[in-house]
Amino acid sequence: MPATVLLSPQVIQSRLERILPTVIRPGRYTGGEVNQVVKNWARIATKVALVFPDIYDIGMSNLGLAILYDQINRRPDALAERAYAPWTDMEAAMRRAGLPLYSLETKHPLADFNIIGFTLPSETLYTNVLTVLDLAGLPLRSADRDSRHPLIIAGGHATFNPEPMAEFMDAFAIGEGEEVIHEIIEAYQAWQRAHTGRRDLWERLARIWGVYVPALYRPRYDAAGAFQGTEPTAESAPRQVLKRIVPQLPPPPTRLVVPYIDTVHNRLAIEIMRGCTRGCRYCQAGMVTRPIRERPVEEIITAIEEGLAATGYEEVGLLSLSSTDYSHALELVQEVHRRFGGRGISISLPSSRIETFTVELMDALQVTRRSGFTLAPEAGSERMRRIINKPIPTAQLLEIAGEIYSCGWTTIKLYFMIGLPHETLEDVRAIADLAHAVLREGRKRIGRRAKVHVGVSTFVPKVQTPFQWAPAATVENIRARQDLLRRALRGRGFKLSLNRPEETMLEAWLSRGDRRMGEVIYRAWQNGAKFDAWREHFAYDRWLEAFRQVSLSPWDTIHRPLPLDAPLPWEHISPAVSKRYLTLDYRWSKQERTRDDCRNQCYACGILPTFTDIRRAHPGEVWKCPEVKR
Numbered sequence: 001m002p003a004t005v006l007l008s009p010q011v012i013q014s015r016l017e018r019i020l021p022t023v024i025r026p027g028r029y030t031g032g033e034v035n036q037v038v039k040n041w042a043r044i045a046t047k048v049a050l051v052f053p054d055i056y057d058i059g060m061s062n063l064g065l066a067i068l069y070d071q072i073n074r075r076p077d078a079l080a081e082r083a084y085a086p087w088t089d090m091e092a093a094m095r096r097a098g099l100p101l102y103s104l105e106t107k108h109p110l111a112d113f114n115i116i117g118f119t120l121p122s123e124t125l126y127t128n129v130l131t132v133l134d135l136a137g138l139p140l141r142s143a144d145r146d147s148r149h150p151l152i153i154a155g156g157h158a159t160f161n162p163e164p165m166a167e168f169m170d171a172f173a174i175g176e177g178e179e180v181i182h183e184i185i186e187a188y189q190a191w192q193r194a195h196t197g198r199r200d201l202w203e204r205l206a207r208i209w210g211v212y213v214p215a216l217y218r219p220r221y222d223a224a225g226a227f228q229g230t231e232p233t234a235e236s237a238p239r240q241v242l243k244r245i246v247p248q249l250p251p252p253p254t255r256l257v258v259p260y261i262d263t264v265h266n267r268l269a270i271e272i273m274r275g276c277t278r279g280c281r282y283c284q285a286g287m288v289t290r291p292i293r294e295r296p297v298e299e300i301i302t303a304i305e306e307g308l309a310a311t312g313y314e315e316v317g318l319l320s321l322s323s324t325d326y327s328h329a330l331e332l333v334q335e336v337h338r339r340f341g342g343r344g345i346s347i348s349l350p351s352s353r354i355e356t357f358t359v360e361l362m363d364a365l366q367v368t369r370r371s372g373f374t375l376a377p378e379a380g381s382e383r384m385r386r387i388i389n390k391p392i393p394t395a396q397l398l399e400i401a402g403e404i405y406s407c408g409w410t411t412i413k414l415y416f417m418i419g420l421p422h423e424t425l426e427d428v429r430a431i432a433d434l435a436h437a438v439l440r441e442g443r444k445r446i447g448r449r450a451k452v453h454v455g456v457s458t459f460v461p462k463v464q465t466p467f468q469w470a471p472a473a474t475v476e477n478i479r480a481r482q483d484l485l486r487r488a489l490r491g492r493g494f495k496l497s498l499n500r501p502e503e504t505m506l507e508a509w510l511s512r513g514d515r516r517m518g519e520v521i522y523r524a525w526q527n528g529a530k531f532d533a534w535r536e537h538f539a540y541d542r543w544l545e546a547f548r549q550v551s552l553s554p555w556d557t558i559h560r561p562l563p564l565d566a567p568l569p570w571e572h573i574s575p576a577v578s579k580r581y582l583t584l585d586y587r588w589s590k591q592e593r594t595r596d597d598c599r600n601q602c603y604a605c606g607i608l609p610t611f612t613d614i615r616r617a618h619p620g621e622v623w624k625c626p627e628v629k630r
Contacts, residue, residue: 031104123510175243210244380430419473432488
């Protein structure tokens with residue numbers, strides 16, 4: 001058990017005043033920002049701490065947490081406050097001072113809250129979750145907590161395989177959170193009134209659509225240790241937990257908390273669309289956020305008006321997985337400039353697809369500082385782009401690159417992946433060939449000012465995608481491919497960025513792991529692992545030692561393809577995209593067969609029949625998804 005004890009907000013504030021001058025960026029830990037919500041603690045029935053398990057600078061830009069903060073604080077019977085993982089200097093100072101992790105709004109210890117909700121957008125945050133629980137003075141494992149402790153829940157894209165973190169969480173909210181968070185709060189309040197044990201709370205939560213309670217499920221293994229399936233152990237637990245969706249997006253939050261310090265994104269963030277229909281086979285987000293739902297232009301304009309007034313921001317980010325796929329993107333950008341053009345407001349579409357790039361749209365954005373423009377072909381050869389279902393002809397890529405340089409940009413950033421299924425060294429060489437061709441286009445248009453920055457990450461097989469069965473490349477394989485690119489992309493005009501192969505191994509372990517990975521995570525954390533997404537803190541040897549300590553092989557599940565007919569550790573979690581569809585798409589990848597944007601043709605992924613009743617109850621234009629063409 002952690003040595004920290006509960007302290008009053010007054011004592012915490014007093015100790016903070018002595019600590020903060022000794023740490024870097026003390027503004028991460030003070031709270032008091034514009035638009036923070038502070039309610040009367042004594043009069044509110046249910047207190048929720050929303051935790052992003054990375055530093056404030058990153059977590060403050062997470063729109064999912066901001067949406068939940070807004071939703072909960074609209075309730076008269078609940079409050080939401082925020083907490084983030086402290087950087088290592090602050091953690092050390094807190095431990096020396098016996099200071100528990102606290103909320104920014106009122107400085108209450110996290111252990112004082114009824115519910116603690118973690119946002120988990122990526123697997124590399126897992127060890128930070130343990131640090132947060134430990135700093136809060138809470139038992140790390142759900143089995144060691146009782147009715148005196150807060151309910152610990154998590155949501156986010158990483159929870160579509162919740163098993164590696166199953167023993168640490170009481171429950172997972174699978175899918176979208178705007179509605180289910182209210183049902184979780186109400187189930188918690190009913191449980192409080194009933195004065196029953198924690199098992200009753202778990203069973204109440206398990207009856208909520210989209211909530212997974214791991215204590216009510218049991219994984220099975222054969223005598224050799226091979227995974228055989230996950231089965232419920234209580235009548236309240238469904239055999240498969242279906243993701244939660246919001247049928248029609250509610251108005252976006254506009255009174256966003258405005259930080260006092262620089263964060264990753266200092267802008268007004270407005271989600272214009274949710275979901276993606278492109279079907280990139282490596283992309284988990286594109287699979288688990290289906291179907292497409294768009295906000296009307298006027299609703300977005302109203303949100304921008306309210307948000308600018310409430311925050312004072314001078315940049316608006318129009319967000320989605322693929323913002324230029326928004327049906328009315330040009331109309332929206334033009335209307336934003338018509339309404340707000342005289343106020344010096346800049347507009348960005350941070351996720352722009354090559355296929356939907358147009359000079360007209362870029363000109364409408366009226367970007368004045370045209371330094372770097374990002375394109376993500378993901379693969380260098382047309383063959384590989386067919387395999388991953390991103391079939392963009394090289395000629396089209398080069399034509400677009402030329403237009404971008406001609407429009408005033410001096411640098412094009414190209415993002416690629418290596419280690420993809422069915423990849424050869426010729427496909428890797430094609431990355432360098434394409435980068436050279438783009439630079440030649442730039443020099444034709446703007447001469448020696450043209451630059452190409454090439455960012456190359458390594459493929460990780462993500463669950464709930466067609467490539468979930470594919471193996472991850474070995475460290476040696478990745479290094480050979482990276483060395484090829486280093487040799488091929490030297491010289492003036494190029495900048496090459498590569499990730500460490502060992503980082504890919506960690507992400508693959510955590511992405512495809514079963515419940516036994518929980519003990520590996522715990523041992524790695526005990527060995528000192530934290531901030532694994534930060535290059536200066538990632539320690540590969542600590543993870544290898546953790547595998548050795550629990551007698552598990554690090555390689556068995558990541559360097560071999562998984563059998564298509566074998567049970568998967570995450571199969572009891574359903575994104576509503578069927579296994580049949582994913583299996584067929586994986587087979588199609590081997591044949592280099594592609595699928596069109598499914599707004600043009602339905603490929604029967606499973607979304608429509610799963611949510612037919614919900615879809616019929618909402619306006620047809622909201623769901624950008626056609627019926628199956630017979």
